[in-house]
Amino acid sequence: MTPILVAEGLTKRFGALTAVGDVSLDLRPGEVHALIGPNGAGKTTLMQLLSGLLLPDSGRILFESAEITRASPAARARAGLGRSFQITAVVAGFTALENAALAAQVTAGSSFRFWRAAARDMALTTAAMAALEEVGLAPRAGVRAGDLSHGERRLLELAMVLAARPRALILDEPMAGLGHAEGIALTGLLARLKTRLPLLLVEHDMQAVFALADRVSLLVEGRLVITDTPAAVRADAAARAAYLGEEA
Amino acid sequence: MSTPPLQRPSEHPTIAWTLFAALAAGGLITGDAYLASLLTKAMILALAAISLDLLIGRAGLVSFGHAAFLGLGAYTAGIAIEEGVEETLTILALTVAVSAGFAAITGAIALRTAGVYFIMITLAFGQMLFFAASALSQYGGDDGLTLWSTSTLLGTGVMQSDGGLFLVILAMLALGWLVAGRLAASRFGRVLAAAKEAEVRVETLGFDPFAYRLAAYVIAGVIAGVAGFLLAHEAEFVSPATMAWQRSGDLIIIVLIGGMGTRNGALIGALAFVGLEEGLARVLDEWRLVFGPLLILLVLFARGGLSSAIDAGLRRREAAA
Numbered sequence: 001m002t003p004i005l006v007a008e009g010l011t012k013r014f015g016a017l018t019a020v021g022d023v024s025l026d027l028r029p030g031e032v033h034a035l036i037g038p039n040g041a042g043k044t045t046l047m048q049l050l051s052g053l054l055l056p057d058s059g060r061i062l063f064e065s066a067e068i069t070r071a072s073p074a075a076r077a078r079a080g081l082g083r084s085f086q087i088t089a090v091v092a093g094f095t096a097l098e099n100a101a102l103a104a105q106v107t108a109g110s111s112f113r114f115w116r117a118a119a120r121d122m123a124l125t126t127a128a129m130a131a132l133e134e135v136g137l138a139p140r141a142g143v144r145a146g147d148l149s150h151g152e153r154r155l156l157e158l159a160m161v162l163a164a165r166p167r168a169l170i171l172d173e174p175m176a177g178l179g180h181a182e183g184i185a186l187t188g189l190l191a192r193l194k195t196r197l198p199l200l201l202v203e204h205d206m207q208a209v210f211a212l213a214d215r216v217s218l219l220v221e222g223r224l225v226i227t228d229t230p231a232a233v234r235a236d237a238a239a240r241a242a243y244l245g246e247e248a
Numbered sequence: 249m250s251t252p253p254l255q256r257p258s259e260h261p262t263i264a265w266t267l268f269a270a271l272a273a274g275g276l277i278t279g280d281a282y283l284a285s286l287l288t289k290a291m292i293l294a295l296a297a298i299s300l301d302l303l304i305g306r307a308g309l310v311s312f313g314h315a316a317f318l319g320l321g322a323y324t325a326g327i328a329i330e331e332g333v334e335e336t337l338t339i340l341a342l343t344v345a346v347s348a349g350f351a352a353i354t355g356a357i358a359l360r361t362a363g364v365y366f367i368m369i370t371l372a373f374g375q376m377l378f379f380a381a382s383a384l385s386q387y388g389g390d391d392g393l394t395l396w397s398t399s400t401l402l403g404t405g406v407m408q409s410d411g412g413l414f415l416v417i418l419a420m421l422a423l424g425w426l427v428a429g430r431l432a433a434s435r436f437g438r439v440l441a442a443a444k445e446a447e448v449r450v451e452t453l454g455f456d457p458f459a460y461r462l463a464a465y466v467i468a469g470v471i472a473g474v475a476g477f478l479l480a481h482e483a484e485f486v487s488p489a490t491m492a493w494q495r496s497g498d499l500i501i502i503v504l505i506g507g508m509g510t511r512n513g514a515l516i517g518a519l520a521f522v523g524l525e526e527g528l529a530r531v532l533d534e535w536r537l538v539f540g541p542l543l544i545l546l547v548l549f550a551r552g553g554l555s556s557a558i559d560a561g562l563r564r565r566e567a568a569a
Binding site for chain 2: 076102
């Protein structure tokens with residue numbers, strides 16, 4: 001199967017520090033590909049390179065066979081590569097519905113519309129409600145995002161990414177700061193999503209990683225140590241020593 | 249389905265329409281020429297402030313050169329009239345084109361920067377225009393240009409009669425107010441407001457904030473340009489002072505007094521500003537000594553400006569009822 005997202009030999013240096021060194025990985029249709037590694041391993045830098053917030057020093061990135069190595073974050077998103085954040089980035093002054101509707105604007109016609117009230121735009125509202133429904137936030141649609149709980153904001157973040165109808169998703173620690181029950185609910189949601197949307201997942205929660213992932217890549221000091229099935233990675237002695245030691 | 253908008257009580261259209269009616273009464277019915285000229289000045293400033301609030305309040309772009317557009321509109325009208333163009337609509341179209349052009353070019357450069365640099369670069373563009381106007385010796389240079397006649401609207405004298413001009417200015421103000429409200433609630437306005445609060449989020453959703461901000465800058469520039477066009481007709485005189493940085497400062501102060509991100513606020517702020525300036529000047533020679541500290545107190549203690557005070561008042565009344 002042709003991978004939807006391909007990174008080839010990505011390298012990013014900050015001065016003398018090689019944050020990401022010669023990393024190649026891909027994301028295939030229908031899978032969850034989890035990226036794990038200790039703090040400072042370069043996971044976040046790699047996410048930034050893939051979503052366009054940083055540009056690599058060398059290497060290239062292909063999305064649906066088109067090169068996007070130097071494309072802007074906005075262009076990547078419009079092409080269908082969605083991205084959620086580790087630090088929740090919702091618009092606090094907007095309601096949950098308005099946040100999701102904003103995301104829906106990306107794929108529901110031009111946003112250079114100056115006159116008609118966006119709140120009365122049925123195409124936006126329908127798409128936004130569907131996304132809120134999907135993550136279970138529909139009853140909270142009218143609440144200001146700033147007044148939602150942390151867990152709800154994480155879900156809203158995901159709803160926003162979904163409302164833009166992406167064809168692949170990069171999720172940066174979606175479980176961060178969630179309670180146990182919320183984490184399990186989100187794991188279920190992501191498992192449902194992956195059947196129609198491949199997910200590249202950076203996650204610290206090993207339980208979630210091993211429950212969800214079809215393949216796991218381990219990043220240590222900016223380098224990719226292994227990419228394999230969860231079972232194989234778990235079995236890998238080097239991996240255990242490098243990262244899973246205290247958790248496995 | 250739709251959720252109830254999170255509208256502030258002070259943003260209720262009734263407040264603005266009441267003010268428009270009061271302005272019409274004050275300017276047309278009382279027959280007080282002095283009051284009418286004061287209200288005209290306030291209305292023109294209000295129109296410019298509403299446009300500046302689109303930038304400051306909605307888009308988070310603090311432009312310190314907004315009076316440049318006021319001056320640009322005034323000079324476009326003044327020079328066109330001096331050169332023999334008589335039709336109001338032709339001059340208005342020229343004003344729109346010149347303001348949009350200047351906004352597009354300077355905005356494209358200024359919007360490469362953010363924060364303090366944006367403030368400084370817009371100030372620099374404003375000063376550039378100020379000195380350019382001062383050097384226009386064939387159009388009065390430093391002294392400004394007196395207009396011996398103003399334009400004619402479709403061959404009529406509407407723009408030359410005091411009452412007609414007052415109504416045109418009031419109508420333009422109401423139109424600007426309407427446009428600002430529609431813009432804020434539109435798809436475009438949402439992207440703009442979201443980019444102010446969460447720029448990276450908006451970018452990673454697939455919007456290019458620069459394009460939206462530039463469009464907002466051009467729209468605001470055109471509205472302020474039209475305000476300048478009206479100013480030239482009202483004063484029958486244009487001078488570089490119109491686009492001095494102090495005037496840009498006044499506009500920012502009006503937005504702050506009224507409350508950022510509220511079109512009613514810009515309206516109320518302009519009326520309060522002109523009223524305060526005029527009232528203090530009557531009782532005190534050194535009125536600026538009082539005016540300055542008053543503004544500082546207002547900014548310190550009424551963070552959201554007068555519209556926040558109105559919000560609080562209306563909410564209290566609602567709670568009591």
